[in-house]
Amino acid sequence: MHSIFHGATRATDTSRRQAFVRSLLIAGLFLASNMLQAQDYGIYWKYKDYDGAVAVSVPGWVTQIGSVFIDGKENRQVIRKIRRFRVLVFQEKGSPITTKDFERFNRKAKRRHLDELVTVRDGKTRVQIYGKMRRNSIRKVVVFFSTPDDGAGLVSIHGKFKIDDINKAIKSAKKETKKGEKPLVPEVVKIPVKKV
């Protein structure tokens, strides 16, 4: 009698464990898919195979290797902080990204503290920049652009760029500028509305 009960308990234990492992797997898959979509909230994955789209996704380890070829220690340090870099460009037929996609993106962005930083629209040209900042470092930058001549698309960069690192890179860029040369960093940042 005791052994029957014992066997039954063992069976329930195994099925419980299986159910636990299954739910863990499902949760893991869900989290992984969310992480894949998190950078631009699914727009890249939705349109990367679209006819005429050029989609590039560069993982962090590639930028780490690529940083070797970058001049300047400070610039290399900034490049090494990139965890993922994605570009999606529609060159010929214009952007297929719908208003609904943008609305969904904006909703998700607001929820996840990705703030709209700059919006410039001049005629049919539009540039929108979103950024996420946490503890004195920029975690994410997403840029949407749409021009009548040069196509449309998005660029998203995910990483951990400390303000100090950016300061150092700017300072070194200014030092590298020789006399009489056009400075790498403009003397005063201007918002070139008419040149977008």
Added chain:
Amino acid sequence: MKKSILLLPLFFLAALSNAAAQSDGIMRFFNQYAEDERFTVVYIAPKLFSMVAKIETDDEDWNKVREIVKDLGGLRVLTADSIGDGLAMYKDALKRVPTSEYSELLTVRDGDENVRIWTKDTNDGTIIEELLLLVGSANEFTLLSFTGKINLDKISALSKTLDIEGVQHLDKVKSKTKN
């Protein structure tokens, strides 16, 4: 007596919605033309200003800009330089400015060009929390709104920094404050 008590919350609700409608008048005007291709639209969020304020360089001009933008909340610009009905738009925008909330800082009329600048102060009047600039002529129209803690002397320096049509009129603020 009971009736008047019941009506009290309604009265407050009406007053609140009226106040909100007043301050939203200019925002609605901005949104109305935000997608109009004749206009150039610029929006800079407060977060960007705070990010810019954290970037340090040895450049004096940059440090001046940092000093100005560190207290700024946000910037909205709606501008057009080749529209036929600039004056009509100017008059329409003028009607929507809630004059009870803003105090007029400057008015200039030079030929067919009209420039008006309003400010919105805090309750004690010590800090300017919004600056509204309106420019209208036959072919041009500009609506600019700065929010945040605004220093009038410093804001005029932005006229040289921002390469946006109509911003050059901010320089007039300096001359006004000196008088």
